[in-house]
Amino acid sequence: MALSKIAALSTLLASATMVAGHGYVSSIVANGKNHTGYLVNEYAYSDSPPKSIGWSTTATDLGFEDGTQLSDPDIICHRDGKNGALSADVKAGSDIDIQWTEWPESHHGPVITYLASCNGDCSSVDKTKLEFFKIDAVGLIDGSNVPGNWGTDKLIKAGNRWTVTIPDSIAAGEYVMRHEIIALHSAGTKDQAQFYPQCLNLKVTGGGSDKPDGTLGEKLYTDTDKGILVDIYSSLSNYVMPGPKLYSA
Numbered sequence: 001m002a003l004s005k006i007a008a009l010s011t012l013l014a015s016a017t018m019v020a021g022h023g024y025v026s027s028i029v030a031n032g033k034n035h036t037g038y039l040v041n042e043y044a045y046s047d048s049p050p051k052s053i054g055w056s057t058t059a060t061d062l063g064f065e066d067g068t069q070l071s072d073p074d075i076i077c078h079r080d081g082k083n084g085a086l087s088a089d090v091k092a093g094s095d096i097d098i099q100w101t102e103w104p105e106s107h108h109g110p111v112i113t114y115l116a117s118c119n120g121d122c123s124s125v126d127k128t129k130l131e132f133f134k135i136d137a138v139g140l141i142d143g144s145n146v147p148g149n150w151g152t153d154k155l156i157k158a159g160n161r162w163t164v165t166i167p168d169s170i171a172a173g174e175y176v177m178r179h180e181i182i183a184l185h186s187a188g189t190k191d192q193a194q195f196y197p198q199c200l201n202l203k204v205t206g207g208g209s210d211k212p213d214g215t216l217g218e219k220l221y222t223d224t225d226k227g228i229l230v231d232i233y234s235s236l237s238n239y240v241m242p243g244p245k246l247y248s249a
């Protein structure tokens with residue numbers, strides 16, 4: 001075998017081992033209805049994938065963005081993220097259940113959810129113009145046993161599921177929900193935190209009049225934020241959640 005082939009094969013094997021067990025959002029339930037997400041390991045190989053509320057991505061390795069990509073458009077809705085064609089109706093003030101396919105226990109870190117108004121139709125909005133406000137974030141729940149009990153551990157325990165409440169104070173309209181896990185198992189080294197953003201379109205009904213200020217996706221984090229460059233194996237007593245502060249009505 002040519003050397004280059006051996007190299008390619010071993011890279012493939014290494015990455016196959018590395019990504020075993022990473023997940024993605026395969027569905028959500030909103031207003032009692034189950035909506036299929038962008039099934040990346042099927043749709044990315046299809047010539048005519050079904051329309052979805054989930055944004056498409058080419059991250060078929062189920063991989064991540066790293067700390068060098070925090071001002072790259074790929075951080076917004078994952079690798080080559082492109083608008084979902086559909087959106088899920090949801091009443092303001094109600095809960096959304098979010099189903100991940102799986103999550104590796106070792107990949108501890110926060111689970112964070114943002115919304116950004118599309119100011120119109122999310123199926124055609126320019127993602128680089130979306131301004132995200134944070135509606136939910138769970139980081140370190142209990143740091144007593146290193147590396148601690150994290151949002152990801154809660155997610156796994158719930159069956160790789162997460163529940164988030166859509167604020168009842170926000171104005172009706174279409175929003176991109178950016179739901180993200182940040183895996184911190186290697187984050188003690190600069191740029192080694194792993195970002196797994198997932199985008200899904202919502203159409204919020206009811207609600208109030210709030211139009212919260214938000215932050216562009218490419219401005220959410222820097223690679224030296226306290227919650228991004230952090231060694232979770234040094235007993236932490238608290239964790240500083242990265243990104244803009246939590247929205248409250």
Ligand SMILES: *[C@@H]1O[C@H](CO)[C@@H](O)[C@H](O)[C@H]1NC(C)=O
Nearest residue numbers: 027028029034035097098099
């Ligand atoms: C949607 O339905 C699928 C298939 O029954 C199920 O596995 C999944 O958990 C449901 N999604 C949610 C968020 O409950």
Ligand SMILES: [Cu+2]
Nearest residue numbers: 018019022107
């Ligand atoms: Cu991994």
